[in-house]
Every structure is written in C-alpha cells, then in structure tokens.
Amino acid sequence: MRNPAREEEWARWMRSAIAGDARSYHKLLTAVTPHLRVMARRRCEQYGAPASEAEDVVQEVLLAIHLKRGTWDRSRPLGPWMAALVRNKLVDSLRRRGNEIRVPLEDVITVLESEERLDAGDRLDVEKMLARLKEPQRTIVQSISIEGISVRETAERMSMTEVAVRVSLHRALKALSALYVGTTN
Numbered sequence: 001m002r003n004p005a006r007e008e009e010w011a012r013w014m015r016s017a018i019a020g021d022a023r024s025y026h027k028l029l030t031a032v033t034p035h036l037r038v039m040a041r042r043r044c045e046q047y048g049a050p051a052s053e054a055e056d057v058v059q060e061v062l063l064a065i066h067l068k069r070g071t072w073d074r075s076r077p078l079g080p081w082m083a084a085l086v087r088n089k090l091v092d093s094l095r096r097r098g099n100e101i102r103v104p105l106e107d108v109i110t111v112l113e114s115e116e117r118l119d120a121g122d123r124l125d126v127e128k129m130l131a132r133l134k135e136p137q138r139t140i141v142q143s144i145s146i147e148g149i150s151v152r153e154t155a156e157r158m159s160m161t162e163v164a165v166r167v168s169l170h171r172a173l174k175a176l177s178a179l180y181v182g183t184t185n
Helices: 004-018 022-047 053-071 078-097 105-117 120-131 137-146 151-158 162-184
Strands: none
Touching (some): 004 053, 137 151
16 A cells, blocks of 8 residues: 555544444445455456456455454554455455466467567567566476477476476466467457
C-alpha cells in the first residue's frame, strides 16, 4: 500500500468494527471496495482471467472480510491481508470454474525451435516473452529450446538433476503458453 495514512485509517476502522462499531465497519467497507476492485482487476490481468471475474472476486473478498475479520492481526497493516484475500479468492474462483489455459507444449516448443526463421521483430517478441520467465526457467528454455543443448548438458551446466531440468522446462513452457495466449487475445 502506498498511502500509510489511509492504511492506518482503515486499520483503525477495522479495529473499531471488530469491537462492534457498525458505523466504522460501514466506513471501512465503503473505503476499501474501490481499492479491492483495482487489486482484483490487476490480479485478473496477471492470471489471465477475464476482467469480468474481478467483480465476483470483490464480492467474495468483502464476504471474507466480514467472516474472517477476527483473524486479522491488529498489529499488522490491513492492505497486505486484503491483498492476500483477493489473490486467494481469485485462485479459488479460477479453480472452481475450471479456467485453465491449455496450449500443447509441443506447439510452444515448435515456435521456440523455429526461431531461425523469425524476423527481427519476432525475435524481439520471443526475447520479451522469455524475459518474463524467472531464473532458472529462462536459462533452461534458452539452453534446450533455442540453443539445442541436451537436457543432460543443461543439467550439468546448471548443477541440477536432469529430472529437475525437465520439470522446470515443462513449467516454463506452460508459463510461456499462458503468456502467449494472453498476448493474442
């Protein structure tokens, strides 16, 4: 949260609400709802969920605040607690609805292996997509899928087991699939 004064005011209202002050509780919910919407929209975008999912998440978070307000540690800031609720409710929602992005890994590998035929603009796009991966996934994808180095050699180079390299490659390609689908929508 970027506004410590607002954070403290919200925390004060939450403490009063927990103590039974209905007016403070109303102020809190009225004040945090727009903030929750912004967080939910950002999370939807981050997870590749439709923007329409944000309002449902906000409603679930408001209900969770009501039901779980007693679990909030009064000595801690309220913003991170609410941010965790937003993230958890969005993940729960996506799981319930079965929202999964499925792109065959072979399709991603084919795109990555065909980099030689890409023009400069497409190469930049591939580099941008790879830059969004975390280490060691980025290095593993570059090594195996782009440079053509074997799993064994990559594992030795990175001081990892071959199984760990394969798992990391699979996860990286899955993440790239999700990113690719997200950029083409």
